[in-house]
Amino acid sequence: MREKVAFExxxxxxxxxxxxxxxxxxxxxxxxxxxxxxxxxxxSGVRPGVLEIHNDGKVDERIFVSGGVAEVTPxxxxxLAEQAVPVDELDTKEIEARISDLRDDVDASASxxxxxxxxxxxxxxxxxxxxxxxxxxx
Amino acid sequence: MxxxxxxxxxxxxxxxxxxxxxxxxxxxxxxxxxxxxxxxxSRPYAERMERMLGSLAASLKDxxxxxxxLVGSGSDKTHLVVVAxxxxxxxxxxxxNIVRNARQFIIQLTADGKKVKVxxxxxxxxxxxxxxxxxxxxxTITDVDKPKLEFIxxxxxxxxxxxxxxxxxxxxxxxxxxxxxxxxxxxxxxxxLVPFAIPETGKEVEKEGGIPAIYEFEPEEEEILAELLPxxxxxxxxxxxxxxxxxxxxxxxxAMDNATRNASxxxxxxxxxxxxxxxxxxxxxxxxxxxxxxxx
Numbered sequence: 168m169r170e171k172v173a174f175e176x177x178x179x180x181x182x183x184x185x186x187x188x189x190x191x192x193x194x195x196x197x198x199x200x201x202x203x204x205x206x207x208x209x210x211s212g213v214r215p216g217v218l219e220i221h222n223d224g225k226v227d228e229r230i231f232v233s234g235g236v237a238e239v240t241p242x243x244x245x246x247l248a249e250q251a252v253p254v255d256e257l258d259t260k261e262i263e264a265r266i267s268d269l270r271d272d273v274d275a276s277a278s279x280x281x282x283x284x285x286x287x288x289x290x291x292x293x294x295x296x297x298x299x300x301x302x303x304x305x
Numbered sequence: 306m307x308x309x310x311x312x313x314x315x316x317x318x319x320x321x322x323x324x325x326x327x328x329x330x331x332x333x334x335x336x337x338x339x340x341x342x343x344x345x346x347s348r349p350y351a352e353r354m355e356r357m358l359g360s361l362a363a364s365l366k367d368x369x370x371x372x373x374x375l376v377g378s379g380s381d382k383t384h385l386v387v388v389a390x391x392x393x394x395x396x397x398x399x400x401x402n403i404v405r406n407a408r409q410f411i412i413q414l415t416a417d418g419k420k421v422k423v424x425x426x427x428x429x430x431x432x433x434x435x436x437x438x439x440x441x442x443x444x445t446i447t448d449v450d451k452p453k454l455e456f457i458x459x460x461x462x463x464x465x466x467x468x469x470x471x472x473x474x475x476x477x478x479x480x481x482x483x484x485x486x487x488x489x490x491x492x493x494x495x496x497x498l499v500p501f502a503i504p505e506t507g508k509e510v511e512k513e514g515g516i517p518a519i520y521e522f523e524p525e526e527e528e529i530l531a532e533l534l535p536x537x538x539x540x541x542x543x544x545x546x547x548x549x550x551x552x553x554x555x556x557x558x559x560a561m562d563n564a565t566r567n568a569s570x571x572x573x574x575x576x577x578x579x580x581x582x583x584x585x586x587x588x589x590x591x592x593x594x595x596x597x598x599x600x601x
Contacts, residue, residue, distance in 0.1 A: 177349050178456070179350045180455065210361065210520050211529075212529055236357065247357075
C-alpha cells in the first residue's frame, strides 16, 4: 500500500497546492469524504466547504473552497476549485458584512436569474462563515 | 526647401516619437512575459478538466441523453461568432488580422444561408466590424483585462453565452482569437465552443490493465456534466483570452520595434539632409561675401 496520497488543488488561474498527505478530507457534493491512498476511482462534485489535509494524525492545512470538482484515482486526489482560500486568512467581520449585503441583494433582485445568482453567492459566503466558526477538528 | 529651423524641429519630433515607441516596446515585452506566465499557470486546470470531461463523456456514451451543450441543439441555423480583439490599438496587424478572419467567416456562413450573430470582446473588434455588420452585433464586452485578466471575467462571458444558448438564440458558437506562436507570429484561430468537441479519452486512464477505467460518479454523470460543461466553456474562453493577450503584446512589441527602427532611419536621413542644407547655406553666404568683396 502506498503511504501517501498525492494531492493537487488547482484554480483556473494557477496550481495552488501540490503536495502529499496521509488523508485528504473533501467536502463532496453528497457528503464529505476522506481520501486515503488506493482510493477507488471517483469523480465527485465539491460543495462550498472546508478541505482538510491530514498528515501524521493532525490537520496540516484547512482550505476553504467555493465549489468545483474532485477527481480521485488510487494515486492522486485532484481538486479543481473555483476559488480557494486558507481558512486562517478568512476575515469573519468582512464575511458577515458580505452576508448582509447579499441578503439585501436577494431581496432586491428583480429577475429570477438575479435572485439565483445572489442566492448562490449567499450560500457560498455562509459556508465561508461556517468554516471560520467551526472549531478545528482537533 | 525646408529651412534649417524647420528641419531641426522635425528631427526633434521624430526623436521624441522614437523615445515613445521604444518605451512602448519595452512595456509590451514586460507585459508579454507576464501574459505568458499567466497562460502557463492556467494550463494544469485546463488539462485536468479536459481529462475529466473525456472520462465523463466516455461513460456517458452508453446513456444517450447528453446535455445540449455537448451534443448541440440539433440544428445549425444560427451561428454566434465571438470575436476576441484588444481594447487598444498600436499593435500592428493584430486586430486587422482577427477582424479579417471574422469577416471571411461571416461571409462564408451567410453564403451558406446561416444566420449570424456577433459578440465582440474588446473595443477594436467592435470598431472595425460595426460599420459593415452593425446589425449583427448583439453585444460588446470591453475592458476585460482591467485591472487584470482574471478567470471571473471569462466566467461572466461564459455565463452570458450559455444564457443565450439556453434561450435558443444560437445553435453553434465559434470563438475567433489569435493564438500565440511567438512574438513575431500570431495565428488567428477559430475554436468551436458550442457544441463542445470532446477530446479523445486520456490514454493514462486506459492503460491500467488495458480496460478503460470505470469511475464512480457522485452525484450522477449527468449532473456533474451539467456543472462541468459551463465551467469548461469559461475555461476555454479564459485560455483563449490569455492567448489573445499574449498575442496582442507580442504584436505590439514587434510593431513598436519596427517603428523604433524606422524612426532611427528617418533621423539618419533627416540629419544628413540637415547637414547638407547647412553646408549649402554656408557656401551661399561665403559666395555672397566674396562676390561682394570682388565688386568693390
